[in-house]
Amino acid sequence: MIVVDGLSVSYGAVRALQSVSFEAPSGEITAVLGANGAGKTTLLRAISGLVSPLAGTVSKDGDVLTGRRTEDIVRLGVAHVPEGRGVIAEFTVEENLRLGFMIARGSLADALAEQYAIFPVLGERRRQAAATLSGGERQMLAMARALIARPSVLLLDEPSLGLAPLVTAQLMQQIRELCARENLTVVLVEQNATSALRIAQRAVVLRVGVVVANDTAAVVRDDENLRQYYLGMVE
Ligand SMILES: Nc1ncnc2c1ncn2[C@@H]1O[C@H](COP(=O)(O)OP(=O)(O)O)[C@@H](O)[C@H]1O
Ligand SMILES: [Mg+2]
Known part of the structure; x- marks a missing residue:
């Protein structure tokens, strides 16, 4: 399991993440949702050690990952599938x-x-x-x-990007099966909230670097405000 605690990241004057905290349990998919620029990619980069946070920690099963080199984080079982693949x-x-x-x-x-x-x-x-x-x-x-x-942790950055809806649905189903079968901790970053919420157990919603929701996927899916204002899920 991954625990993110009070994580803040800046690029110069740009604050990309502001005191982000959540837990991603093993055997479950935690969706990280939010508009373009919300800080989703930065969050994955901070977990895998590609950017250093200003504050806060990431730990995996009790081991603090923050401050370690990326190669060591990979060796501890964290796999990152970057945006653009x-x-x-x-x-x-x-x-x-x-x-x-x-x-x-x-x-x-x-x-x-x-x-x-x-x-x-x-x-x-x-x-x-x-x-x-x-x-x-x-x-x-x-x-x-x-x-x-x-790996025991799989970080996926926008896997559905550029894929047709049917291909996305099949891929999401495969992610779900893998997660359950291998007891993986999956952190699934997606702008495509509908697809991600269909397979995730938990969801974290970011708005310009701040967590505006951290709950079960079902609660996030059924929250009209979140759907409309943060996820752009307009019927
Ligand atoms: N290498 C970088 N240098 C400067 N600013 C960056 C860099 N990467 C991302 N940002 C900024 O940080 C914020 C979060 O970006 P990002 O994590 O890529 O968001 P998302 O993946 O949700 O679209 C945005 O304002 C973006 O412009
Ligand atoms: Mg991104």
Whole structure:
């Protein structure tokens, strides 16, 4: 489980996060929602050590992550799938997965087979360059590359970005199944609140760096004010 406590981050004069606190339990999906510029990406970057907070801490199962190097945070089981996915377009599917495995132990062949069982389309396309994949397949590759190192925490930054609604729905279902089966702590950043709230157990809503809601996904989903003013979910 991840505990974020009083986290504040600035970029020069821009305050991106202001005293953000919430808990993301294991075996559950915690959606982090909010408009463009709300601070969602900054939050994930702070959890994985890519930006240093001005104040506050992030801990995982009692270990403080704040102040550690990103490589050490990765080794502690935190996998970050960045916005825009970060797969290497010129590399094949399998080469991308090998990169993800570099920090792991055990048999590469077993780890690849496991990911191909979860994402059969990646097995079919293992020798193809990532550039030839569809948007949904590329997102699956980004997730597989993170999962192949067997993390306990999965940070996903806007996985639905640019995907068709049906592809998004399938991907969200896969995230939900993985989370339950592997007892993962999933922090799911999304501007697409409708899709995220369908699979999340908990939801944190950010508005210009401040938490305006931190509750069960059901409560956030049914709150008219949140839907209208912060999530842009207009019927
Ligand atoms: N590298 C950066 N330098 C300066 N300002 C930044 C940087 N990254 C993000 N910001 C600012 O921080 C705020 C939060 O951005 P971000 O975390 O990317 O939000 P979101 O992911 O919710 O769209 C915004 O005002 C954004 O302009
Ligand atoms: Mg972002």
